[in-house]
Amino acid sequence: MSIFDKFSLKGKVAVITGGNRGIGRAIANGFADAGATVVIAARNEAKSAEAVAEINATGGHAIAMKINVSDRAQIEEMVQTVETEIGPIDVLVNNAGIGFHADALKLEDSEWKRLFDINLEGVWKMCQIVGRGMTERKSGSIINIGSMSGLIVNRPQWHSPYGISKAAVHHLTRSLAAEWSQYGVRVNAIAPGYIKTEIASTEYEDYRHYWKDEVPMKRYGSTDEIAPAALYLASDASSFMTGEVMVIDGGYTLY
Numbered sequence: 445m446s447i448f449d450k451f452s453l454k455g456k457v458a459v460i461t462g463g464n465r466g467i468g469r470a471i472a473n474g475f476a477d478a479g480a481t482v483v484i485a486a487r488n489e490a491k492s493a494e495a496v497a498e499i500n501a502t503g504g505h506a507i508a509m510k511i512n513v514s515d516r517a518q519i520e521e522m523v524q525t526v527e528t529e530i531g532p533i534d535v536l537v538n539n540a541g542i543g544f545h546a547d548a549l550k551l552e553d554s555e556w557k558r559l560f561d562i563n564l565e566g567v568w569k570m571c572q573i574v575g576r577g578m579t580e581r582k583s584g585s586i587i588n589i590g591s592m593s594g595l596i597v598n599r600p601q602w603h604s605p606y607g608i609s610k611a612a613v614h615h616l617t618r619s620l621a622a623e624w625s626q627y628g629v630r631v632n633a634i635a636p637g638y639i640k641t642e643i644a645s646t647e648y649e650d651y652r653h654y655w656k657d658e659v660p661m662k663r664y665g666s667t668d669e670i671a672p673a674a675l676y677l678a679s680d681a682s683s684f685m686t687g688e689v690m691v692i693d694g695g696y697t698l699y
């Protein structure tokens with residue numbers, strides 16, 4: 445058995461929320477390359493269809509399911525469809541997330557709620573609903589996409605709700621890892637730094653100094669620098685690892 449076999453997802457079913465663009469799409473492509481049947485779970489159907497077509501055109505297996513991760517009924521229906529029509533979910537990546545800059549003195553309750561409904565409650569509900577099957581089968585790997593913003597306070601932009609939601613995702617990860625290890629389910633998180641995608645536009649001239657020049661590696665990361673770590677956490681390569689928050693930030697949080 446080669447060490448590379450430990451990274452294989454052959455025969456596995458992986459659900460990736462927000463898998464139709466950005467970091468989630470790179471993870472979906474990577475998991476398909478590793479042999480998984482990939483379920484892209486997001487709201488924009490046209491975008492999801494495009495992501496599915498890309499995977500299937502290169503010999504992979506993917507389908508799209510339209511869901512809003514903050515809607516419990518939609519998640520339950522999606523999980524039931526996937527488990528009956530494709531098979532039990534082996535890997536769950538909670539990647540869907542939103543972010544916006546916010547002045548703490550002016551933020552409306554509705555904006556706070558909009559963010560937490562997706563970034564925290566969405567992750568919670570997905571873990572709970574998919575976790576029921578995983579814990580029953582005594583097998584599964586969950587990967588939550590947190591952020592370095594859950595570990596440090598970013599500057600110069602303020603976005604306290606985003607950072608607070610990601611800190612909570614990290615602790616949710618550790619809590620479920622402790623609770624579910626007895627059932628053979630591992631739960632880990634990835635905390636990316638600035639990765640070039642729609643959520644972290646690189647067009648903010650005023651921020652470039654802080655977001656790039658101050659990073660020890662002096663650049664943004666790319667989505668395909670996150671996907672291999674997700675594959676490690678999803679696969680048997682990380683079979684003794686749970687409750688970990690893996691920071692991938694070009695050294696940003698070092699100082």
Ligand code: NDP
Nearest residue numbers: 462466467486487488512513540541591638639641643644
């Ligand atoms: P993008 O904005 O490029 O993609 C976000 C994805 O989430 C889309 O696929 C979107 O699909 C999906 N999504 C958003 N809301 C919902 C919802 N309610 N239900 C289902 N899907 C939803 O983001 P990134 O790829 O940049 O970020 C992905 C994750 O990584 C996020 O959790 C983000 O916080 C985190 N992160 C990103 C960093 C970065 O620098 N880019 C840094 C650190 C963390 P659709 O709109 O079709 O639903």
